Amino acid sequence: MTVDDAEFRRKVRADVPHSARVWNAWLGGKDNYAVDRELADAVTAAYPQTAAVAQASRAFQARAVRHLAGLGVRQFLDVGTGLPVENSTHEVAQAVVPDARIVYVDNDPIVLIHAAALLAGAPEGRTAYVDADLAHVDAVVDEAAKTLDLTEPVAVLLLSTLGHLTPPDGIRVVQQYMARMPSGSFLVLCDTVKTPQTLAAQEAYDSGENPPYLVREPEEITGCAEGLELLEPGFVSIPFWRPDEEDPAPVDQWGLVARTP
Numbered sequence: 001m002t003v004d005d006a007e008f009r010r011k012v013r014a015d016v017p018h019s020a021r022v023w024n025a026w027l028g029g030k031d032n033y034a035v036d037r038e039l040a041d042a043v044t045a046a047y048p049q050t051a052a053v054a055q056a057s058r059a060f061q062a063r064a065v066r067h068l069a070g071l072g073v074r075q076f077l078d079v080g081t082g083l084p085v086e087n088s089t090h091e092v093a094q095a096v097v098p099d100a101r102i103v104y105v106d107n108d109p110i111v112l113i114h115a116a117a118l119l120a121g122a123p124e125g126r127t128a129y130v131d132a133d134l135a136h137v138d139a140v141v142d143e144a145a146k147t148l149d150l151t152e153p154v155a156v157l158l159l160s161t162l163g164h165l166t167p168p169d170g171i172r173v174v175q176q177y178m179a180r181m182p183s184g185s186f187l188v189l190c191d192t193v194k195t196p197q198t199l200a201a202q203e204a205y206d207s208g209e210n211p212p213y214l215v216r217e218p219e220e221i222t223g224c225a226e227g228l229e230l231l232e233p234g235f236v237s238i239p240f241w242r243p244d245e246e247d248p249a250p251v252d253q254w255g256l257v258a259r260t261p
């Protein structure tokens with residue numbers, strides 16, 4: 001994969017916050033610019049739980065991937081990947097099943113630059129990166145199918161990413177992904193539920209230049225899994241999804257893992 005320098009410079013805006021970089025700032029990463037940190041701080045000022053939500057999302061991702069790998073799932077499609085941080089999907093999955101195959105999907109040029117870190121998986125497995133708009137479901141899945149065997153179950157991850165799609169696009173897009181997956185596949189989904197506090201965060205995040213992030217009613221999240229079978233414990237505030245610790249603290253990020261019939 002090559003990155004055209006001029007095209008890269010055009011796409012990377014150091015003066016406009018990028019979702020992947022702002023998220024990286026909340027996670028305590030270093031792959032972000034001043035403009036991203038300023039927005040991250042503004043949202044945190046409006047909604048102090050923000051960093052806890054980001055950490056909880058990553059922890060949910062790790063627990064869900066580990067659980068599914070333990071059930072024998074060997075293929076993962078991580079849509080809206082973000083910048084590489086600890087416990088990337090291939091690290092967690094391949095620690096359980098070394099021959100697991102993982103395809104990452106994002107459309108941020110900085111994530112593309114860092115994709116090499118996502119592709120250094122276990123030699124027994126395979127990893128790939130698709131630089132595409134996640135809303136172009138058929139194009140993404142066709143490209144992913146060069147790495148994934150779509151006759152075998154796939155876990156589709158959409159974590160803290162749905163908010164970038166305007167309702168009702170979220171439900172439609174997720175359902176399109178699941179319709180392309182074989183029987184016995186899984187959806188792993190989490191996003192921010194609408195409360196007065198998260199609406200304040202949404203408002204603070206919308207600087208007018210970066211794409212907005214829209215918080216959702218619970219049914220706009222569960223609607224994505226319509227017709228699928230929810231794994232226990234169902235749709236919950238994500239720290240309560242098969243927690244590793246006792247008495248986790250709730251966050252306004254809810255999630256689910258569901259299986260296709």
Ligand SMILES: C[S@@+](CC[C@H](N)C(=O)[O-])C[C@H]1O[C@@H](n2cnc3c(N)ncnc32)[C@H](O)[C@@H]1O
Pocket residue numbers: 019020023057058061079080081082083105106107108111132133134135158159160161164
């Ligand atoms: C808030 S981050 C979440 C990252 C990761 N899923 C996690 O939970 O750590 C959202 C990610 O979705 C990506 N994204 C947003 N809109 C997208 C689109 N239309 N197509 C592909 N990726 C998109 C952003 O670039 C960013 O990396």
